[in-house]
Amino acid sequence: MPKIKYAGFLLLIVFVAACSPAAVTQEAPPVPTETAVVEPSPTETDYMASGTYATQTFDNGAVCMLEIKGEPDLKFLVNCNRGAPSYNMGIISGNFEVVEPNIGLFKTSDFGNCELRFEFNETGVNVTQTGADFECGFGNGVTANGAYTFQNNETPDIP
Numbered sequence: 001m002p003k004i005k006y007a008g009f010l011l012l013i014v015f016v017a018a019c020s021p022a023a024v025t026q027e028a029p030p031v032p033t034e035t036a037v038v039e040p041s042p043t044e045t046d047y048m049a050s051g052t053y054a055t056q057t058f059d060n061g062a063v064c065m066l067e068i069k070g071e072p073d074l075k076f077l078v079n080c081n082r083g084a085p086s087y088n089m090g091i092i093s094g095n096f097e098v099v100e101p102n103i104g105l106f107k108t109s110d111f112g113n114c115e116l117r118f119e120f121n122e123t124g125v126n127v128t129q130t131g132a133d134f135e136c137g138f139g140n141g142v143t144a145n146g147a148y149t150f151q152n153n154e155t156p157d158i159p
Helices: 002-019
Strands: 051-054 063-069 075-081 089-095 097-100 103-108 114-120 124-130 146-152
Touching: 063 124, 063 146, 075 114, 089 103
Parallel strands: none
Antiparallel strands: 051 063, 051 146, 063 075, 075 089, 097 103, 103 114, 114 124, 124 146
């Protein structure tokens, strides 16, 4: 019987040792893994700037001045003059909406269906007019179409 007690006692010690905190297998600490740093995709340069832009003489003889006023609203004013002998002119202003990077769009139906598309680039802005001269409120033969070259960055006073 002493052997059974001795074996039971020994079994008890092994059992207690196996259950002790020192004997509990611990998980290895997590190994840090490299995470890929995702760089934001390069964005297009923002050429849309407040200031004054001007055109050269068009085929129709008009010379135009474009003023842009940025934040908080994107306001514009186009003033065109055809010159002698008719001196027809046109002025249009309003707010345009940015529809894509460097592209603004203005629509009005005050005199018909008039749309001005502003495409900004490194040297200025190209304006494309959809609608006849009178549909945009311009005099005969006057349009806002053309390449406007950046003149200065003074913020214009557009009401």
